Amino acid sequence: MADFALLHRPALADAKSGSFGAPSTVKRITLAALPEGHVLHVLAARGSGDLQGLIPRIGDGTPHAARPYGPGQWFVIGDAPLSSAEIFGKTPILDGKASISDQGHGRVRIGINGAAVETVLAKGTAVDLALSNFPVGHSAMTLIGHISALLSRTGKESFELLVLRGFAESLWDELIQMSLEFGVDAHTGK
Amino acid sequence: MxxxxxxxxxxxxxxxxxxxxxxAGITRPAPDAGEDAWYAYVYLRDNPRGRHREHWHHTSGCRRWLVVERDTMTHTIYTVADASAEGETA
Known part of the structure; x- marks a missing residue:
């Protein structure tokens, strides 16, 4: 039990907010600081086989809640904050085949969408973002510039980035910079 | 590179x-292998020209250890495999 209450401050609360860059309306980019609900890191046990069907059951039932990023490794995310009891309550679902670690304190999500979203993100990563190669629901851990982030496609023209909390504002500023030619509206949710 | x-x-x-x-071809000596064997394991490396097998870590991706076989002269990549698939721990 903690001796004092920890104060939760959203990582992007003081980040740049507003409209920047070109005045265009056609290919405008929207950036959004997404709710800091829960981020669960799920790691498969050695030799536990294919868990693709099992992992989404940890999630809150929304599409794209379970995001694979390597063999036996997932992030399960959602908008609702979870207590440690609620997280612990999910472990029986995995039946010892994988373990859960709460990373809600460590990583935050940024939403980015717009007609030019692929062009903007391609400035930072070498991953082929074409819809045919990176379909909706697909995830990839990669570098955006020098910052490591989990990139997930949530729609034809929308992506989410899961980034280490301490790098979030830096990535936020870079995403604004990368979007200037199309114009960008950045919403920190303040 | x-x-x-x-x-x-x-x-x-x-x-x-x-x-x-x-x-990737170096194997860890036995604990009692002696100072020379341990010195060689920790510090001494060849600097080969041509084909070379190395351990690479995909740090900013899947975070898996890989064995990459590449040519140090031409930069050609011959094979890339997950290190666990090799059945060896070097």
């Missing part, structure tokens, strides 16, 4: 996403 590594899990990625550990 070769610039694109075809990670067996993530697909082709730039070398900036990886960390190179070095020679």
């Amino acid at each position: 070769a610039s694109l590594i075809a990670c067996p899990h993530c697909g082709p990625r730039p070398k900036e996403e990886f960390t190179v550990r070095g020679d």
